[in-house]
Amino acid sequence: xxxxxxxxxxxxxxxxxxxxxxxxxxxxxxxxxxxxxxxxxxxxxxxxxxxxxxxxxxxxxxxxxxxxxxxxxxxxxxxxxxxxxxxxxxxxxxxxxxxxxxxxxxxxxxxxxxxxxxxxxxxxxxxxxxxxxxxxxxxxxxxxxxxxxxxxxxxxxxxxxxxxxxxxxxxxxxxxxxxxxxxxxxxxxxxxxxxxxxxxxxxxxxxxxxxxxxxxxxxxxxxxxxxxxxxxxxxxxxxxxxxxxxxxxxxxxxxxxxxxxxxxxxxxx
Amino acid sequence: xxxxxxxxxxxxxxxxxxxxxxxxxxxxxxxxxxxxxxxxxxxxxxxxxxxxxxxxxxxxxxxxxxxxxxxxxxxxxxxxxxxxxxxxxxxxxxxxxxxxxxxxxxxxxxxxxxxxxxxxxxxxxxxxxxxxxxxxxxxxxxxxxxxxxxxxxxxxxxxxxxxxxxxxxxxxxxxxxxxxxxxxxxxxxxxxxxxxxxxxxxxxxxxxxxxxxxxxxxxxxxxxxxxxxxxxxxxxxxxxxxxxxxxxxxxxxxxxxxxxxxxxxxxxxxxxxxxxxxxxxxxxxxxxxxx
Amino acid sequence: xxxxxxxxxxxxxxxxxxxxxxxxxxxxxxxxxxxxxxxxxxxxxxxxxxxxxxxxxxxxxxxxxxxxxxxxxxxxxxxxxxxxxxxxxxxxxxxxxxxxxxxxxxxxxxxxxxxxxxxxxxxxxxxxxxxxxxxxxxxxxxxxxxxxxxxxxxxxxxxxxxxxxxxxxxxxxxxxxxxxxxxxxxxxxxxxxxxxxxxxxxxxxxxxxxxxxxxxxxxxxxxxxxxxxxxxxxxxxxxxxxxxxxxxxxxxxxxxxxxxxxxxxxxxxxxxxxxx
Numbered sequence: 129x130x131x132x133x134x135x136x137x138x139x140x141x142x143x144x145x146x147x148x149x150x151x152x153x154x155x156x157x158x159x160x161x162x163x164x165x166x167x168x169x170x171x172x173x174x175x176x177x178x179x180x181x182x183x184x185x186x187x188x189x190x191x192x193x194x195x196x197x198x199x200x201x202x203x204x205x206x207x208x209x210x211x212x213x214x215x216x217x218x219x220x221x222x223x224x225x226x227x228x229x230x231x232x233x234x235x236x237x238x239x240x241x242x243x244x245x246x247x248x249x250x251x252x253x254x255x256x257x258x259x260x261x262x263x264x265x266x267x268x269x270x271x272x273x274x275x276x277x278x279x280x281x282x283x284x285x286x287x288x289x290x291x292x293x294x295x296x297x298x299x300x301x302x303x304x305x306x307x308x309x310x311x312x313x314x315x316x317x318x319x320x321x322x323x324x325x326x327x328x329x330x331x332x333x334x335x336x337x338x339x340x341x342x343x344x345x346x347x348x349x350x351x352x353x354x355x356x357x358x359x360x361x362x363x364x365x366x367x368x369x370x371x372x373x374x375x376x377x378x379x380x381x382x383x384x385x386x387x388x389x390x391x392x393x394x395x396x397x
Numbered sequence: 398x399x400x401x402x403x404x405x406x407x408x409x410x411x412x413x414x415x416x417x418x419x420x421x422x423x424x425x426x427x428x429x430x431x432x433x434x435x436x437x438x439x440x441x442x443x444x445x446x447x448x449x450x451x452x453x454x455x456x457x458x459x460x461x462x463x464x465x466x467x468x469x470x471x472x473x474x475x476x477x478x479x480x481x482x483x484x485x486x487x488x489x490x491x492x493x494x495x496x497x498x499x500x501x502x503x504x505x506x507x508x509x510x511x512x513x514x515x516x517x518x519x520x521x522x523x524x525x526x527x528x529x530x531x532x533x534x535x536x537x538x539x540x541x542x543x544x545x546x547x548x549x550x551x552x553x554x555x556x557x558x559x560x561x562x563x564x565x566x567x568x569x570x571x572x573x574x575x576x577x578x579x580x581x582x583x584x585x586x587x588x589x590x591x592x593x594x595x596x597x598x599x600x601x602x603x604x605x606x607x608x609x610x611x612x613x614x615x616x617x618x619x620x621x622x623x624x625x626x627x628x629x630x631x632x633x634x635x636x637x638x639x640x641x642x643x644x645x646x647x648x649x650x651x652x653x654x655x656x657x658x659x660x661x662x663x664x665x666x667x668x669x670x671x672x673x674x675x676x677x678x679x680x681x682x683x684x685x686x687x688x
Numbered sequence: 689x690x691x692x693x694x695x696x697x698x699x700x701x702x703x704x705x706x707x708x709x710x711x712x713x714x715x716x717x718x719x720x721x722x723x724x725x726x727x728x729x730x731x732x733x734x735x736x737x738x739x740x741x742x743x744x745x746x747x748x749x750x751x752x753x754x755x756x757x758x759x760x761x762x763x764x765x766x767x768x769x770x771x772x773x774x775x776x777x778x779x780x781x782x783x784x785x786x787x788x789x790x791x792x793x794x795x796x797x798x799x800x801x802x803x804x805x806x807x808x809x810x811x812x813x814x815x816x817x818x819x820x821x822x823x824x825x826x827x828x829x830x831x832x833x834x835x836x837x838x839x840x841x842x843x844x845x846x847x848x849x850x851x852x853x854x855x856x857x858x859x860x861x862x863x864x865x866x867x868x869x870x871x872x873x874x875x876x877x878x879x880x881x882x883x884x885x886x887x888x889x890x891x892x893x894x895x896x897x898x899x900x901x902x903x904x905x906x907x908x909x910x911x912x913x914x915x916x917x918x919x920x921x922x923x924x925x926x927x928x929x930x931x932x933x934x935x936x937x938x939x940x941x942x943x944x945x946x947x948x949x950x951x952x953x954x955x956x957x958x959x960x961x962x963x964x
Contacts, residue, residue, distance in 0.1 A: 171587035171588070172558075186861075186864070186865070210865065210866060214866075215862070221858075224859055224862075225859040225877055227880035227881050228876075228877070233859070233862075236863060236866060236868055241866075241867070277672065283862070305442055306441070306614070306655060306659055307654060307658045307671075308672055310658040311670075313667040334588075335660040335661060338660065338661070338663070338664050339661070339664060339665065359664075362664070372589055373589065376589040376591070377617070378615060378618040379617050380617050380661075381661060381663070383663045384662040387662055415694075417690065
């Protein structure tokens, strides 16, 4: 087994709400390997977003460590750390500043990390837009009037601009229409191959997970309850909660109904 | 006009006036719901599905820049012939609605019990607080809420999203409306909770023989719920028919694309489908089931 | 642009607002050319024509020393606008910077800065200005300083509230994850989103600054004679009410036109600048 690119070791996170304590993440250890797409699946309150935030350095673990290429990441991240791990958010409407041009939003990442010469950066922005399947002339426009799919492509381009190796995808397609979702997922797949990226794909949608992830980690109430290869997990989930999640997915084809019914120890529909 | 239908929409058009001129968002929609029937209107964002429900609810007609034409008939009454006050009287009594996000649809400054009282007063203006509470408790049992008393004494922010959704379903059905409009119910909830509340809702409308117009972007959800499906694309109905026909033999290129774009739980990768195609504007296909 | 014109045309009051504000600016800018008696802006005494009601010669009548009221009002606009400009060039930047820093950084910075702001806000503005003017010489410059001192906290509050809302938006998170500096996030990302509200408030405030400045001079603490000032004119005129009504009514109307005009324009700006 190769060394993991990202390694989460015995991480816990507590929040204080008034006088009571909430254990958002409870002693979680997992490894993310270079070039893979690891899906993190769970419902609200499962702790999946808290974990993502800690990976991104937006909150320090109460205990435990997060290592990037065997080096522990500090709570206060430097620019160099920031450069390693990027994010694509769920809501395409709020992810872009409505009062800055698309080009300026992309330029920011290049400027902060000093990628390329100043004079070359407009061309780099154009190249990024092209890479995510958008018109390079879009750089001068404001994001208002763009569709959710276009905005999400820009958000992906912004993550690419940092030239990071790990991208946290936080429900990147759940706000998109299904036809747009398919295009964006295909784009993500293509970029993973061409740029040798590692994805941490946070989602609640198991049918997306089935088609994009190499491995799946299932979270329930802050605990990692199951982690397995995608094929294995869907063929033979070992945890009841995983089966419940699978059986709650609204499906469209008879084969899926068969798969779901075979699993369902809890009939939801 | 068909008085035997719960809802009958003929050639419905909607346009908005704005600074850049007038834009038509519904280009002449025909849709009907028979008594006790569960009909789904499925489309992507911006297809016009939500404004359609707003028109049936009668709130779109009061929007300043909106122009509605065509005929919307509810149990034989043309909604356009009603005054704004009369349309309002239908809401909450004969037509009720369930919204996408239950937590924001329930007023947080009133207890659930008081909200039920207000809703019941729309049909029974003189109903007492005690009686309202009794009836509310009874219908909460129907949506599988065991400790109805605790829920009635709570505020919406003290309850979970799933609990609020059940409360909303109960509230929408307590006045025994003839028509229930459900606009993406449960989309804001977790999948397991969504699945449970949808099945509760299905059982309850079946039992009360309420007609339902279910607005959704998710064909999977609709498949579990609807008798008949209309697929809407950019303000036009492109295909309609019984649920089985739409899923087993979709004829319109847009319906086909929509269906094949959904990632399958059984795997097979992410399908390669264009977001847009000229063929999506092909003429409407009807599965010959006009009632 | 097309959208702005559409909004403008769909609301007749907004056109009235633009006309009124335009009129005020026009008077101030071209006072030397349109005032019938430009020399009356100064210490001219002309007892032969004192106390004249409106006539063809003196359209709005004359004051107690025989100066043309119309000319003095026109020049008073110059003073009032000058004062508004100075106050609104100094107060908003102070308030905006403090509001942004307190709202974005949070914690102790927020606590300290906003409590200072609250202290200023809790003193009735006129009282604060009176106190400052009481300590200092009642000159035009000091009047401007006093008004500025009571004005910035409102901008701090406004921007603070907007910043608190924008802070949780995805684009701020994105900039943080990229590693952008706090200064960049505050001044380049969040500040542009505060502009519509700031510009709208500044327009509305133009009218209020004129009103407050007039109140100060009405109490004898603002602009000193012989510089024409709307507030002092109203104040002087009240001594000759009701017989010489024009001495009070016309300067009063002049204040009203300016305040009303800026209010209407402020409303339009809000509609135009808000994104769809």
